[in-house]
Amino acid sequence: MSTLEIRDLQVSIDTEQGNKPILKGVDLTINKGEIHAVMGPNGSGKSTLAYTIAGHPRYKVDGGSIRLDGQEVLDMTVDERAKAGLFLAMQYPVEIPGVTVANFLRTAKTALDGEAPALRTWIKDLRSHMSDLKMDASFAERNVNEGFSGGEKKRHEIMQLELLKPKFAILDETDSGLDVDALKIVSEGVNRAHQATDLGILMITHYTRILRYIKPDFVHVFVDGHVAEQGGPELADQLENEGYDRYVTASAAAAAAAGN
Amino acid sequence: MSATPATTDTTAGPLVEPVVRPGSTGHTDGAWADRPVPVQTRSERFASTDPAAFPAVTGREVDWKLSPVQRLRPLIDGQLDGSPYAYLARETPGASVEWVGPDHELVGAAGKPEDKASANAWSSVENVLLVTLSGDEASSITVGRSGLDQTPRAGHTVVHATANSSGIVILQNSGAANLVENVEIVVDEGAHLTVVSVQEWDDDAIHLSTQFATIGRDAQLKHFVVSLGGSIVRVNPSAHLAGQGGDADLNGVYFADAGQHLEQQVYVNHDAPNTKSRVNYKGALQGDGARTVWIGDVLIGRAAPGTDSYEQNRNLVLSEGTRADSIPNLEIETGDILGAGHASATGRFDDEHLFYLESRGIPEEEARRIVVLGFLSEIVQRIGDQALQDRLQASLEQELAEGARARAEADAQHGSSRAAAYTDKLPGSGPTPTAAGYAAKLAEAASTEGTV
Ligand SMILES: Nc1ncnc2c1ncn2[C@@H]1O[C@H](COP(=O)(O)OP(=O)(O)OP(=O)(O)O)[C@@H](O)[C@H]1O
Ligand SMILES: [Mg+2]
Numbered sequence: 001m002s003t004l005e006i007r008d009l010q011v012s013i014d015t016e017q018g019n020k021p022i023l024k025g026v027d028l029t030i031n032k033g034e035i036h037a038v039m040g041p042n043g044s045g046k047s048t049l050a051y052t053i054a055g056h057p058r059y060k061v062d063g064g065s066i067r068l069d070g071q072e073v074l075d076m077t078v079d080e081r082a083k084a085g086l087f088l089a090m091q092y093p094v095e096i097p098g099v100t101v102a103n104f105l106r107t108a109k110t111a112l113d114g115e116a117p118a119l120r121t122w123i124k125d126l127r128s129h130m131s132d133l134k135m136d137a138s139f140a141e142r143n144v145n146e147g148f149s150g151g152e153k154k155r156h157e158i159m160q161l162e163l164l165k166p167k168f169a170i171l172d173e174t175d176s177g178l179d180v181d182a183l184k185i186v187s188e189g190v191n192r193a194h195q196a197t198d199l200g201i202l203m204i205t206h207y208t209r210i211l212r213y214i215k216p217d218f219v220h221v222f223v224d225g226h227v228a229e230q231g232g233p234e235l236a237d238q239l240e241n242e243g244y245d246r247y248v249t250a251s252a253a254a255a256a257a258a259g260n
Numbered sequence: 261m262s263a264t265p266a267t268t269d270t271t272a273g274p275l276v277e278p279v280v281r282p283g284s285t286g287h288t289d290g291a292w293a294d295r296p297v298p299v300q301t302r303s304e305r306f307a308s309t310d311p312a313a314f315p316a317v318t319g320r321e322v323d324w325k326l327s328p329v330q331r332l333r334p335l336i337d338g339q340l341d342g343s344p345y346a347y348l349a350r351e352t353p354g355a356s357v358e359w360v361g362p363d364h365e366l367v368g369a370a371g372k373p374e375d376k377a378s379a380n381a382w383s384s385v386e387n388v389l390l391v392t393l394s395g396d397e398a399s400s401i402t403v404g405r406s407g408l409d410q411t412p413r414a415g416h417t418v419v420h421a422t423a424n425s426s427g428i429v430i431l432q433n434s435g436a437a438n439l440v441e442n443v444e445i446v447v448d449e450g451a452h453l454t455v456v457s458v459q460e461w462d463d464d465a466i467h468l469s470t471q472f473a474t475i476g477r478d479a480q481l482k483h484f485v486v487s488l489g490g491s492i493v494r495v496n497p498s499a500h501l502a503g504q505g506g507d508a509d510l511n512g513v514y515f516a517d518a519g520q521h522l523e524q525q526v527y528v529n530h531d532a533p534n535t536k537s538r539v540n541y542k543g544a545l546q547g548d549g550a551r552t553v554w555i556g557d558v559l560i561g562r563a564a565p566g567t568d569s570y571e572q573n574r575n576l577v578l579s580e581g582t583r584a585d586s587i588p589n590l591e592i593e594t595g596d597i598l599g600a601g602h603a604s605a606t607g608r609f610d611d612e613h614l615f616y617l618e619s620r621g622i623p624e625e626e627a628r629r630i631v632v633l634g635f636l637s638e639i640v641q642r643i644g645d646q647a648l649q650d651r652l653q654a655s656l657e658q659e660l661a662e663g664a665r666a667r668a669e670a671d672a673q674h675g676s677s678r679a680a681a682y683t684d685k686l687p688g689s690g691p692t693p694t695a696a697g698y699a700a701k702l703a704e705a706a707s708t709e710g711t712v
Contacts, residue, residue, distance in 0.1 A: 001562075054615075055618075055619070056615055057611060057615065058611070071654065072374070077623075078615060078618035078619055078622065078624070079618045079621050079622055079623045079624065079627075081619075081620035082618070082619055082620055083621050085621075088619055090616070093616070094612045094615075094616040095615060096613050096616065096617070096630075096631065096634060096636045097633025097634055097635060097638060098635055098636070098638040098641075099630055099634035100631075101633070102622075103630075104617070104630075107617075107626070107630065108617075108622055110618035110622050111620075111621040111622045111623065111626070112620075112621040141590050143634070144616075160620065164620065164621070227565055
């Protein structure tokens with residue numbers, strides 16, 4: 001069985017004010033087919049975790065490990081991680097001038113499969129994935145994310161998820177900025193991918209409303225660079241009612257105790 | 261009124277850093293920055309067809325100071341061969357080309373030399389190549405030159421689009437050259453003309469080209485400068501919007517390799533009501549001593565209320581040891597305009613672009629290739645001639661592949677800092693790629709072109 005295993009992950013970034021630790025020992029294990037929701041206050045390091053798994057150069061790993069089926073992900077380049085089966089749906093997808101969606105996706109698919117997809121089935125595939133996410137066919141000829149609305153960018157991310165068929169997907173606030181209809185369309189896409197390939201999912205979110213569509217097996221509370229609490233779906237409802245106060249206070253107290 | 265110069269010197273620095281946004285380009289050129297208003301407005305620049313009327317070129321002049329003047333001496337001051345040369349033309353009905361005398365009525369219709377080299381060429385030519393577009397249907401003509409040699413030579417071409425005609429003229433340059441020339445572009449009332457000047461010269465070629473356009477009432481000129489090959493290539497296009505409702509769309513794309521000097525000084529003169537101009541030049545620099553210069557002057561004159569103008573230049577720096585100068589300059593003499601703006605940016609790869617592509621499984625070197633091609637293609641795609649676009653796209657891919665190969669070789673030899681920059685990008689404790697290993701990776705990627 002496929003497993004993504006994060007152990008004692010410590011990550012910092014270099015800022016103008018010097019090195020700043022952000023992840024302070026993250027432990028998290030995701031098995032194939034499981035859906036994990038990660039919730040936590042702004043700035044607690046959720047996106048940092050997502051980007052670090054994907055290998056963004058800005059983040060410096062100071063310790064710990066990320067293993068995919070026993071293989072050290074931290075030793076892999078960004079593209080090797082994708083080839084190993086990791087996918088990140090970004091909180092803020094990037095616009096790339098002069099590069100069409102069709103070209104981009106075909107290049108990505110070719111890189112992942114090691115051979116170019118057969119032209120005929122490829123075009124059909126692309127069309128059907130686009131229409132599944134209610135994206136007009138004209139998007140294929142537009143430049144990657146250029147001039148896309150916030151919601152269109154998110155749909156484009158999930159379209160890629162379905163097309164590229166990873167083993168594990170990290171969804172960084174894919175639900176943010178979506179209207180009710182788009183939320184449903186995007187959630188259905190995630191659920192399709194989940195069923196089709198028994199995808200393991202790490203879903204970062206601020207809102208319980210997406211959990212109505214995508215049912216998590218586990219919920220993690222992320223505070224101050226680590227997992228402060230984990231539980232089942234009921235934990236999400238509790239957070240919705242009580243907020244993060246309790247964890248933030250506990251974390252601050254622990255930090256103060258450690259400092260003294 | 262503003263003058264925003266920008267010079268970016270990249271003799272050092274990391275391989276990858278974010279593209280500099282407009283207004284925050286590298287170090288600036290003091291002589292321009294300290295000058296709130298141009299000393300002399302662009303329209304008052306001295307012009308003459310007589311080279312003797314110009315003072316000796318010192319290399320300190322505003323229009324020469326960024327050029328390698330010493331290597332241009334034979335073209336600026338020397339004796340020039342002004343005889344007709346061999347050309348190859350392919351045209352559709354409605355387009356024609358012929359040699360005419362220098363006393364032809366259209367000679368001088370679009371402008372007069374504003375520098376000594378241009379005047380030297382003007383006064384040296386025995387014949388002028390006249391390209392005419394007429395007729396009601398859109399027509400096209402490609403005029404190719406590839407049989408020139410190292411002898412300093414003068415050229416003069418007049419492109420004339422008669423009233424309400426439309427079409428495209430492609431001036432295709434390859435082979436050897438040591439050429440200084442004037443190209444006049446006369447766009448009569450209501451005509452829609454595209455002119456593409458393609459410089460794919462041999463590595464040691466030298467080419468100075470002044471291209472003057474005059475654009476009549478409700479006429480449109482789309483102009484493209486594509487400079488890829490040559491040792492020194494300096495193409496200076498100007499557009500005189502002389503008739504009401506005229507439209508100038510001036511574009512350029514250039515790719516400077518090691519030791520190449522590619523320069524363009526663009527000038528738009530809004531001189532009639534409700535005229536529009538867009539200037540958009542994009543360049544890439546790769547290899548030791550790759551050098552580009554872009555100067556963009558826009559003048560919105562008193563006679564040009566309702567002007568709509570925007571100019572921009574963007575340069576992508578692909579390796580160390582390159583230098584890009586980018587100097588937009590806007591003069592406004594009337595208060596009643598629709599819009600006027602400029603932008604200039606010179607910088608490295610945008611990390612975020614590369615990361616996005618790589619995170620979808622695309623290897624780093626291919627991601628770079630895609631980003632650069634996308635950046636430059638934006639100009640090529642607007643030419644409007646599919647065959648030429650495809651060919652230029654392929655040329656750009658080749659430039660990139662050759663550059664990557666050269667870089668890989670240089671890195672393998674010097675064990676340079678590039679590998680270090682690369683490892684910096686990798687979080688985690690993975691094995692450190694050696695310079696040679698990285699070079700091999702680059703070379704491997706370079707040879708996988710054409711998978712897109
Ligand atoms: N480039 C940077 N420079 C300075 N600080 C940064 C940088 N990138 C991230 N940080 C800081 O790291 C911390 C964690 O940021 P991160 O984006 O991971 O938070 P998050 O949990 O995803 O927040 P949100 O819920 O708002 O998306 C924040 O305090 C943020 O300000
Ligand atoms: Mg975030």
